Amino acid sequence: MTAAILLALVPVFFVLGLGYAAGRLSIVENHHVDGFNKLVMSFSLPAALFVATASASRSEMAEQVPLFVILSVVMLVILFLWYALARIALKASKADAALQALTIAFPNLAGVGLPIVGSVVGASGTVPIAVALAAGSILVTPFALVMVELSADKCSPELSAITRVLSSFRRALTKPVVVAPFLGVACSLLEVPIDPVAKAALQLIGQAAAGVALFLTGLVLSAQPFRLDWRILGATAVADIARPLLALAIVALVPVSTETARLVILIAAVPSGFFGILFGISYRQDSAALGSMVAASTIVSIATLAIAIALLFP
Template sequence: MGIGEIFIILIPIFFVIILGYMAGNFNVFDKESSKGINTLVTKFALPAHLFVGVTTTPRDVLLAQWPFMIALILGIFVFYFVVFLVTKFGFKFNLSNAAMFSLNSAQPTFAFMGIPVLGSLFGAEAVAVPIAVTGIVVNALLDPTATIMGTIAQREKAENENMVRVVAKTFAHGLREPLALVPLIAVILTLLGFHAPGLLADSFNEIGDVTSGVALFAVGVTVGIRKVSFNIPAFSIAFLKTIVQPALMFLIAWAMGSPLKTQQC
């Protein structure tokens, strides 16, 4: 796939984002209505889309992706803790700021950009499993870890509340999120040999098929209703998220023996 082909594929994506930006910038949507769009994507449309994508994937195909899945988990978690340690001890951030900066740097924007961008480039079916695994890792592991770091940073709360209970409640809450729970159920069912029948898949797709367009529109609206500012932390997070983390994940995937197909790109 050449650069020109990729550019043509991405034009409709940027069109929808710009459309959403104009809607937010001209106050067609406000913060509350924007939250509604985001909720539609993260709690209904994308979980339904991922459920169908995973449960229509053959069990042997899912098992064959284990090196990539491990690389994905390590690429998110290892990167988070490396950034956390560097910002905490190298740049002397306090615990709360280090946890937040690391989360923003390591958390992939899979919910809003994964299906639209990667699905357009490689096909929605091909990226359903990686995005589902990402949803489990982010919502059930990464976000709770960052939340616990922030809780520890609040000294009074940490002293007055049992930390074991805090940890258990935080991870349980993350696991209940649709972007973690639904893909996890789908993966377990697929490993047990379940394959979604046509009627079930069609039913989920009624809401799941709106994921791509609504997610892109939501990105535009979110940017449009907020005042965008450029500063060193913002550029640092963008650099880490778009350059350093993908390079790290590529190296981990290569080391794990994951097939890296580049001949068609």
């Protein structure tokens, strides 16, 4: 068990540290990272999400419906609760509150979840992780992006509030990272075959997603001072403790298989994700607090993930 945890976590921290060191030592520019960001969010990650979901059979995808629904509920509850807390108690702007909520609610499934689940349950863990990523990309991310879009106020001020909301939804739902998993799930359910050449091409660019995203996260963190205040501590507690406990409470009430229940809780225990940081870069938002949330959550997850694995997969 210790070897499995180390095998999953050490590469994650190595790539994060590599990006951090590259930025701190000025080997790679850490203030202008738009190129890296576009590579991950517009090309590599969408390709990986599409291939993972579209390659699953209809029966495999149907078996993941309970996992999709439960994790969607967990992430949306955390998203809305933290957004409300950040707006009311922390007096954060709409955009800042939305990106904080996205960071805490949407786990780092590509960088941490995939190797962890793969080490624990084997190759069969790829489909649940892809489905969880699809849930976060299709349902959770658009809600956060709509608030950021509205805050950015790209729409003409003469437009009505409803028109502005619809326009923001349209922009959010047309992001490649949202469209790709939606199309992949549709292809799986409709049993649309994927051309082997196209699949191989998409897999090649998709393989870079987790590594580049983690390197980029470390690179962004290297340009910011690490903050440790009550907000960061609260965000870490919500992501690493409250999120898996919420998943545990739901699976205790909903009749699902033991295997699904274990996977749901393990996936919910994965630390905060980097989507908030990457979208913060895209929208020119301050990502210093987001970086601290991701760093603190990832460090604490060494202990919380070890506990989760020991209890769920003894």
